[in-house]
Amino acid sequence: MQKMNDMDHRILGKKLELFMFSELSPGMAFWLPQGSKLKNNLKNIIYKSHILRDYEYVESPAMMEDKMWKISGHYENYKENMFPSIVEKKDYLLKPMNCPMHILMYQNSKKSYKELPIRYFEFGQVHRNELSGVLHGLFRVREFVQDDSHIICMPEQLENEILSILDFIKSLLSFFDFEYRIDFSSRPDKSIGSDENWEKAENSIKNALSKFGQEYQLNEGDGAFYGPKIDIKIKDIHKREWQLGSIQVDYNLPQRFNMKYIDNEGKEKQPIIIHRAILGSIERFIGILLEHYKGVLPVCISPNQLAIVPIASNSQSQMQYIEKFKKELLLHNINVKIYNSDDSLNRRIKNSENDKNPLICVVGDNEVRENSLNIRDKLKKENYQVSLNSFIEYLKNEMDVVV
Template identity: 40%
Template sequence: MVVIELPDGSKLEFQGPTTVKEIAGKIAKSLEKNAVGAVFNGELIDVHTPITESGRIRIITPKDPESLEILRHSAAHLLAKAVKKLYGNNEVKLGIGPATQEGFYYDFDLPVSISEEDLPKIEAEMEKIVKAKEPFRREVISREKARELFKNDPYKLKLLESIPEEEEVSIYWLGEDFFDLCKGPHVEHAGQIKAFKLLSVAGAYWRGDSRNKMLQRIYGTAFWKKKELEEFLHRLEEAKKRDHRVLGKQLDLFGIYEEAGPGLVFWHPNGAIIRQEIEQWVEEEHRKRGYQRIYTPHIMKADLWKRSGHYNFYRENMFFVPVVEHDEEERLGNDEVPLTCSEIEKAHWYAVKPMNCPGHILIYKSQVRSYRDLPIRFFEFGTVYRYEKSGSLHGLLRVRGFTQDDGHIFCRPDQLKEEIQGVMDYIMDLLSTFKLDYVINVGTRPEKFIGTEEAWEHATNALIEALKERGFEYNIVEGDGAFYGPKIDIAVLDAIGRKWDGPTIQVDFNLPERFDLTYVDRDGQKKRPVMVHRAIMGSIERFIGLLIEHYAGLFPTWLAPVQAVIIPVSDKYLDYADEVYAKLKEAGIRVKLDDESAKVGYKIRKAETQKIPYMLIVGEREKENQTVSVRSKREGDLGEMELQQFLDKILTEIKEKA
């Protein structure tokens, strides 16, 4: 007997193995028709996967977000079959082809190089398979049969070796002449893949390891409806115009130089102004909210990271350096006289910090804390370094060195909800200041966790109650908490609807225990404080990357590196332009005088390209009237204004962060 529990708690009974399709048919014919898969006991499966045990099920239709994973994974197989048909079934070696958040890709070892000009030809071959409605079919096979099937496909053999012995091996057929090593799930037939598009071609090392062969990766996307695909492609075109890497170069904001190392950001003067303005505002807001500014070292002993647990869980992403203790008679290694093996053996190993929390903990532990002292709120602009694979680095969004507006709150359990609300209030102020929309997710206890279930329940309830009392809408993401505690994650939406990793609030049971953090309570007994990790922006680099793309490079006036440019119509009016420049400078405006001997039209186009909020054009009439003609990048031609009138306007705009 197989007993299936539905989301509403009702149950269906089957005498033997069943399928999603059969279960959906028992509920409603319309659901049977629209079902594309299900979440069964927490695992995504397709409609024909045999269900041989009792459990909980939620039927997936195209209206559910999980359905896109099924569709896009199927589209990846469709792509692989088309490429094999076009470039030779035996010559093409297949890597991996997963679904992604925005589409899918497949890695190929091909006998020829392909380019984006080849994509329409591949799409046409995919369309033939779609029109034929070739079916997907799952088959469980023995490892021996799998080795025989993939004997000429080295990448699939390596994947086969990585499947644990206790797990079954399955392949998926698409039609009668294509199969792939795959766990699934997939749609019923290729005819359901109605709206797809191949997007680009790139190189990708096998398994992301630069020591392996470079494969050719084809990216694509798929949706259930053509309208959804068209909307996505429109957003993609808009995203290209907003690419922070392109705008960063155009506006001279930042650089990343191979001579210094990949993923390390150099802020140019224009970018430094934006960062400085943001940091000043953030620091002022922290001070208002009772945070104490601290500084912690960039490197600390490796033993500290072992105690915190980062060494065991995170060391592959950490940088380590040997430090040799020496006196005046000894020396450190250098280019001419390198360190010997014996010296390295004696070295003390330090880690370049990937996170700031252990440093904040050491400051907390530096003295006895009373219940009266709590909550204690520490904050720093902490620069951290994490090893990211070179293939994953992406402008400001994925780097190896970045700065966090990192804060940690040490509080009593009875203060937890109020502290969470205080952080949420701050986050909302930040998002409203930068005109950003958001989605709130609450991550609950995962399968592997530390601490007691009672402590988890208290912390999770505190997060949820804090949100409810402030009237926030939120999603519960079951099992998405960190192993050390539940969390609130806020996904930030930019101007074209893309989601970015944003603010986070995490409750931690792990580090207070590991470092034996205590405070003396009213009864004179030592108690364990609750530790809250929180970042309002998170990575400053990533946040500015988000802002560049959100604003398409046209920053609000308070952030703009140059807030106004003065454009004299000819050199005859440079004296008056100098007067205007001096008055704006004195008022604290970041102003530039374009005294280049060029036509006014050229100067205006240049200011437009530099995305300067205001152009002040001065000529004969303006000089006589002691005025300026104002052109706004956002509002267009504002006409002639008295200088003080313009100053009042721009200063109000800056003060209100409009």
């Protein structure tokens, strides 16, 4: 029977020394060396997958003066969830989201219709002042990273952009073996914007969902006040439902910030913003992943891709062999952990298993002589002998994965 400890990300996080929390900053995770490797490996996959889809990676400041948040409407509708700060007698607020920053970037220069759509993407570190009573491991925090994107497009591009996002979501969640469902939320009673814009936005979403071909649930009147939206929801290993990403169509912020592009007749037109996240919170998704895989994560995101256990930890030839290919692996961002303590061989193998390494390699004189490795694959639950060169190529391919 599976130990329940392996199905609680908080226990796994402490046991594997991935992350910690402090009373001095409640709801804000400290990522320890092993956890930082995991987080960066996941971000690397997400980054490459965006770049190959013509997203442009950006970075924006952590806080802005309050007048910016007044223009966006966050000050009026979200202020109680924002962390304030005073700098030179001016009021600033830590960002709870990244949209105003991306709008400022868009407005840095005039835009032509030929440049649209523009897809800004950011690992935006945001802060939201959640009540201390609801904080829960990585699932509910005050500081987290969003895989956040804002797509600025023309109305006629809206449907194709939504369809492309849906394909991206399917690819990413399928890679991690998650089934998901789609909710489509239509115009609420209290909303802003013209009937015409709402109808166009909702029709674009419906058409994209129809072409995508996956069933969805209609939540009548549950859209955002500024536009309709799609929510992506999964069930974790405990059958709890989580909302991950969302796709939100927004006519409001382009109007508030007077965003423009020049059309093919030289006239100024207002674009549309699509607010989009796939995983939502990187922190929460890591918590879900840890429980989903019971700590033994896929090779491409595991803190260590390979654990190496020399049969004789005091053997000079075995350690030279190990150190030689360890250096080559590190050049390709492949992390290796060597278990060469004074413990018995069985104890060192057991320690490597307890640390949830996906691949464990036992190296003896035969492996050194034959230039090979003896692999215990904890994900496939099989053992095999493989040449060193072919295994290095296998690990390189695993780390080059995009979705």
